[in-house]
Amino acid sequence: MSPDLSVQIGSLKLTNPIIAASGCFGYGVEYADIVDLSLLGGVAVKGLFLAEREGHPPERIVETPAGMLNAIGLQGIGVHRFIREKLPELRDRRATVIVNICGSTLEEYVDLARILSDADGVAALELNISCPNIKEGGITFGCSLAGTFDVVSAVRKVTRLPVIPKLTPNVTDVASFARASEEAGADAVSLVNTFLGMAIDVESRRPKLSNIVGGLSGPAIRPIAVRMVYECRRAVKIPIVGMGGIASATDVLEFLIAGATAVQVGTANFVDPFIWTKLLDGLRDYLQRHAVAHVSDLTGTIDTTAREKEWISS
Amino acid sequence: MPVDVEARVISNTRLSPDYNVIALAAPEIAAATSPGQFVMVKPGRGSTPLLRRPFSVFEILRTNGRVVGLTLLSKRIGTTTQMLFDAVEGDVVSCLGPLGRAFSTGHPATEAWMVAGGVGLAPFATLSEVLLAQNARTTLFYGARSARDLFYVDWFRDRGVRLVLATEDGSVGDGGRITIPLERELRSMVDGGLQASGGDVMIYACGPEPMLEAVAHLASRYDRPLEISVERVMGCGLGGCYSCVIPVRNGPKGHHYVRSCLAGPVFDGAEIVWD
Numbered sequence: 001m002s003p004d005l006s007v008q009i010g011s012l013k014l015t016n017p018i019i020a021a022s023g024c025f026g027y028g029v030e031y032a033d034i035v036d037l038s039l040l041g042g043v044a045v046k047g048l049f050l051a052e053r054e055g056h057p058p059e060r061i062v063e064t065p066a067g068m069l070n071a072i073g074l075q076g077i078g079v080h081r082f083i084r085e086k087l088p089e090l091r092d093r094r095a096t097v098i099v100n101i102c103g104s105t106l107e108e109y110v111d112l113a114r115i116l117s118d119a120d121g122v123a124a125l126e127l128n129i130s131c132p133n134i135k136e137g138g139i140t141f142g143c144s145l146a147g148t149f150d151v152v153s154a155v156r157k158v159t160r161l162p163v164i165p166k167l168t169p170n171v172t173d174v175a176s177f178a179r180a181s182e183e184a185g186a187d188a189v190s191l192v193n194t195f196l197g198m199a200i201d202v203e204s205r206r207p208k209l210s211n212i213v214g215g216l217s218g219p220a221i222r223p224i225a226v227r228m229v230y231e232c233r234r235a236v237k238i239p240i241v242g243m244g245g246i247a248s249a250t251d252v253l254e255f256l257i258a259g260a261t262a263v264q265v266g267t268a269n270f271v272d273p274f275i276w277t278k279l280l281d282g283l284r285d286y287l288q289r290h291a292v293a294h295v296s297d298l299t300g301t302i303d304t305t306a307r308e309k310e311w312i313s314s
Numbered sequence: 315m316p317v318d319v320e321a322r323v324i325s326n327t328r329l330s331p332d333y334n335v336i337a338l339a340a341p342e343i344a345a346a347t348s349p350g351q352f353v354m355v356k357p358g359r360g361s362t363p364l365l366r367r368p369f370s371v372f373e374i375l376r377t378n379g380r381v382v383g384l385t386l387l388s389k390r391i392g393t394t395t396q397m398l399f400d401a402v403e404g405d406v407v408s409c410l411g412p413l414g415r416a417f418s419t420g421h422p423a424t425e426a427w428m429v430a431g432g433v434g435l436a437p438f439a440t441l442s443e444v445l446l447a448q449n450a451r452t453t454l455f456y457g458a459r460s461a462r463d464l465f466y467v468d469w470f471r472d473r474g475v476r477l478v479l480a481t482e483d484g485s486v487g488d489g490g491r492i493t494i495p496l497e498r499e500l501r502s503m504v505d506g507g508l509q510a511s512g513g514d515v516m517i518y519a520c521g522p523e524p525m526l527e528a529v530a531h532l533a534s535r536y537d538r539p540l541e542i543s544v545e546r547v548m549g550c551g552l553g554g555c556y557s558c559v560i561p562v563r564n565g566p567k568g569h570h571y572v573r574s575c576l577a578g579p580v581f582d583g584a585e586i587v588w589d
Contacts (some may be wrong), residue, residue, distance in 0.1 A: 023555075030553035030576070033315055046556070054571060061549050061557040066361035068549070072556045075571060219361050270365055270550035271356065273410070274318055 003287035004294040005280070007041070007261050009239050010162035010187025012124050014041040014096060014262060017295055018252065018279050021243055021266030022047055022100035022126060022166070023072065024217075027086040028093075031273060038094035040276055041262060045082070045090075047100040047128045050108055050115075052078040062199050062208040067218030067245070068267060069197050071211035074102060074131060079112055083119045091121035100166065102128040102138050103151075110154050117159040125161050127151060130168035130193035131215075142168045142193075145180045152184035162187040164241060167232075169221075170196050174228045175235035182236045190241035190264065191232060192225045218267040219245040226258050233259025233300050247271070249282020259300040316552070317342050321409040323401050324375070324383055329465045332390045333433070334399050336407075337375060337383055343411045344384035347371045349419065349441035350543055350580045353411030354551040355386065357397040366410065367394045368548045368575075370436035370520070374443075387465070389433040413551045415580045417518055417541055419444050424514045428475075429455040429496060429529050431521025435466065437543050441518060442475050450516075453478060457492025457525070461485035492521075493528045500536040519543070519583070527588040540583030546574045561587040 005016035020028065022044035028037055037043055055075025062069050077085065079101075090097050099116050103109040109127060116122045129142030129151060141147035142165075152165050165181045167174055169192035178189045194215025199208040207213075225244020232240050242260030246252055247268040255263045268275055283295065292298060321338035328334045343353060354366035372387040390399045401407065417437070426445045428438045438454060445452045457480040458464050464479060464486065471477055478495045479487030488495045503515065519529040520543040533540035549555035552575065559571035560578065562585045569587040572578075 026552075026554045026556075034552075055556065055559070058557070058559060059547050060559065061547060061555065063363060063365050066364060068365060070549075070555070070557065075556050075559070218364055267364075270555055272318070273550070273552055273554075 001293075003284055003292060005283065006294075007239075007296050009124065009164070009241070009262060011160075012096075012162045012187075016041040016280060016283075017256065017260075017262035018276065018283070019044055019098065019241065019262055019264045020269060021264035022098075022128070023070075024266035024269050027077075027082065027090075028095055028097070029086055029089045032089065032093050034273060035276060037090065039280070040095065042096040042098045042123065043090065044098040044100050044126055044264060045086070046076055047074050047102045047131065048076055048079045048082055048112065049074065049102050049104075050079055050111060052076065052081065057210045059208060059210055062214070064197070064199055064216065065220060067216050067220030069199055069209060069214035069216055070194070071209045071214035073211065079115055083115070087119060087121050096123045097121055098124045098126050098164070100126040100128050102131060104138075106141075106151055106154050109151050110158055113155045113159045113161075113163075117161055122161060124187075125155065125159060125163050126190060127155060127163065127165040128193075130166050139168060139170075142177070143171055145176060148177050149180045149184045152181050152186050156185035164188045164190050166193055167191040168193045169224065169228055175231040178232040178236045178240070182238050186238060188239040188241055188261070189232065189236070190243065192221070192228055192244045195221055195224070217245065219247055221245050222251060222254075226254055229255055229260050230258040230302065247275075249279050249286065252279055252283055253286055253298070256295070256298045257300070257302050259302070261296065261299050316411050316413050318408065318410045319343055320406050321383070323403055323405040323407060325403055326398075326401050328399070330462060333463070333465060334388050334390075335372065335385050336388060336398050336401060337385045338407055338409055339383045340409045341381045341383055343409060344371070344374045345381040347374065347384065347412040347440070348416035349444050350415070350417035350437045351412040352414050352551070352579060353384070353386070353409050354413065354548075355394065355398070355410075356408040357394060357401060357405070363393045363397075365549055366408065366551065368413075368545070368551055368579075370543065370579075371412065371440060372436045373439050387433060387436040410551065414575055415578055417441055417543070417580050419448065425451045425453070425516070427453045427455060427496070427499075427515055427517045429492060429517060429519040429521070429525075431457050431492060431525040432459075432463065434519075434521030434525070434543075437520050438518070439466065439469070442470060442473065446474055452476070455480070455492050455496050457481070457521070459483060491528070492525065493532060496529065497532055500532060500538070504536060517541070517583070526583075526586075530583045530586065530588070533583050541580050542583045542586065543579045544574050544581060544586070545579065548575055551575045563587055
């Protein structure tokens, strides 16, 4: 019998736990001709503000060892154009659409949540309180426990859609932010966004990114992201959507076993836009080999007996 | 629709200590490629390099009329180009394509001028084949540092392309930038009244951005249509990452960023806003 890949994120049931990560998959429609969007557990679209944004000047990305730095600056078409121009096609393609929203103020998050709650075809809201590349908003909420609590509570009050704050790893204790999110009524948390980093051209002594600093993603960050998912699993009961450098089915499993209910895949999609079926096939194969009937049975099944003592608890 | 091919290296020819032409068995991609389109390439399977890199398709390879693969013109600069330089027959290179907007050749001008700088020669082999098949008189303005860095000159000449060369060290053709002979010919065309008599020259350009900017200014001054192929740092080639943006005109003074992988890499030369 084929294993059950479905997972539950609050009131939202995903057909499988593999989601395209926000910022790495455009608005989804860019990939619609080569990827069957309905086969993905979900599509987290590029972060949306209320208004259109130009983003940063180039250079916007630079490759680093087993990873990349980006500082795109959330170039985007704004929520209204998204609803008008992109959402209908995503609906037609039967994509499970998770809209990533960004605001400069708490009111903007609330407005975005209201607008998207009235739109047809939005499955969940991911609150971007963790983009390291823009000065205004976002990260200022995500780096303060009170700010995280306030923005999640405010959005919670105005929508029935599942609310998933996306957490930054650029804090001392990410688990406390997961806890603040849970207390504020989040249905799940997603983590991690990128790690703040920089790279310098030594010949010119200039930063390689126009924004000077950028967010590090890719396989280079995976072990840190897995550790953070593990820490959060111990801190909260709500589902965790794990991400950070996933590039194979083995990587997906690592996050699930560490405590994630679902995962997002970002940078690896740049390398291989056909990765989705490979990940799903690998996941199915593992579940069959290990006689696991439901993928959700794997979540948090890490066996730390005898190693528990070595864990330095927070 | 782009496909991803684990392409076997058919051959790898070193043209100089820095340049090589690598032939890849990717007939599915080659057969679907229009001049100016590109492929996203990754040699090896590991995390070094992690991301694919964009390359213009250089030649479409045919055996007895059947498409068997494509070649890339590469200049050794970073990790990927070093690996492509070192690759040997039988190695495998991931090749995703064809991607992007091609040069427009649907309404051929009576005369086509292709302006290439260095490795910017790459899209013009396939373009010249299409133009010549449409009986357009085709000229290649080709500039490089030195005579040693000019490649495939006979390839173009043998097919009936007129060549105008320039080298920065003056070792062949005009000494200096390729825009020197380009401007001379534009001026003589106007002086000769070709423009007034319906002379119909379309310009295509590919090369370093300062060259593209200079060509764009000339095309504007002499009122010639221009298409340019740009190269930007690109993460995915499919519109997912928003890294390869270039500013294009938006109203009289404004600009906005568009993704060169989807809106380009070929743009109307008058559209681009130069820094």
